[in-house]
Amino acid sequence: MxxxxxxxxxxxxxxxxxxxxxxxxxxxxxxxxxxxxxxxxxxxxxxxxxxxxxxxxxxxxxxxxxxxxxxxxxxxxxxxxxxxxxxSFTDAFFESMSGITTTGSTVMTGLDSTEHGILLWRAILQWFGGVGFIVAGIALLPIMRIGGMQLFRTESSERGDKEFASAARFASATIWVYAALTALCAFCYISGGMTGFEAIVHAFTTLSTGGYSTSDSSFGLFESAYLQWTATGFMLAGALPFAWYLRVLNRGVIRSEQVQGLVVMLAVVILGLTLWRVATSETPFFEALRLVAFNVVSVVTTTGYATADYTTWGPFAVTAFFFLTAVGGCTGSTAGGAKMMRWIVLVRSIRSQMGRLHSPSGIFPTRYEQKALKQDVLDGVMTFFTFYLVTIMVLGAALSLFDLGVSTSISGAITAVANVGPGVGPVIGPAGNFSTLPDGAKWLLSFGMYVGRLEMLTVYVLLFPAFWRAA
Structure with missing residues (x-):
């Protein structure tokens, strides 16, 4: 060791x-x-x-x-x-764990008047946490076969391009893409009216899908439509597989099932919620589209920025955002959540199982990227979802012991494990933060952020004595 x-x-x-x-x-x-x-x-x-x-x-x-x-x-x-x-030490560790796992939940208030050094430090934690997880996802998680992560090899260019033949070269190229996108994001923010400091901090926390801001109002401080659409685009960029960028740049290969799945899902949800918002309020269509697109992309990519309190949009919107919290971005990105790759495999696995029930003698392979998946991959994905659900349930139940209320306990557990940031409700929703929670709840949420960022099984295996005997 x-x-x-x-x-x-x-x-x-x-x-x-x-x-x-x-x-x-x-x-x-x-x-x-x-x-x-x-x-x-x-x-x-x-x-x-x-x-x-x-x-x-x-x-x-x-x-x-x-x-x-x-x-x-x-x-x-x-x-x-x-x-x-x-x-306090509890608050400092919570804030730091939230930063390094790119969750974005915060206990700090008065950000508008906070020293710039502290604000930059929070952004640095998120930026390096984001790139650190990409490198871990490229170099370690597929080898450890965590929750079907070996499928990530099908998204990489390791096997198709000699220049990215080693994990070290692949990780290096990925970091350069990450840094270039961050610089481009900062430039776009400056051109939209942000100060240089605001642009750097928000670029760090946008590409890392972390969501820390320089203001208590989060990204709502910037009422510019240009800035909000720019942030929407770069949040989505951070949630796409960085291996996909390398494939596009190196071989011109654009096709990716999880990229397509994420984009289509976002388009459907954004259009549906926009029409709902227009129908239930006096908000003009394009304003509603901008607000819905920003906040939906922020939640799905687990960035956690907010430009509006979407919990006031009605029960349908609240329910939608509650479920969107658990979706996540793509595998091999800075985003948290269950990841689009796993959702695709889960849906197709259920479809194959239904086919077997209908025709027991038929052959219904589960495919991803036009390849039939092996049983160990399917087992890994199903095991991940089992631990994902059980972790949220146990953490939610533990939080309820602090009399936090149902919405705070459940959404707090989901937002921690999925590394999203804001929860649902008046306490930890987009209009609040985690400062009023008791210390015990903050430590539980810190653990939830930790295990969620590391895909659960990476942490739980360390709790088995057999692991340490074998090591």
């Missing part, structure tokens, strides 16, 4: 460097970040020194421990500046 310890040490050194950079950029907050950087550097140096002599080849079992530990380490280190600054 020395390699796991060594990697966590390197992560702390990197985060210490980011704290030092933030201190240099914003002298008003330098004390907070310098103190945090010193402690982070010290712990990171100790971990790397004590484990450097024992480095060896990463075994498959160690991949689980590595993947599970780096997010805890990153969240704990990310919480340090927030704790030194002003927040």
């Amino acid at each position: 020395s390699f796991v310890i060594f990697t966590n040490g390197l992560l702390l050194l990197g985060m210490g460097a980011l704290m030092g950079l933030t201190a240099a950029l914003f002298p008003d907050s330098s004390g907070v970040f310098i103190e945090s950087a010193i402690l982070t550097f010290f712990i990171g140096a100790c971990l790397t020194l004590v484990s450097s002599s024992g480095r060896h080849r990463l075994r498959r079992l160690h991949s689980f421990a590595l993947t599970g530990s780096v997010w805890i380490t990153a969240a704990a280190a990310g919480a340090l500046p927030l704790w030194v600054w002003d927040l």
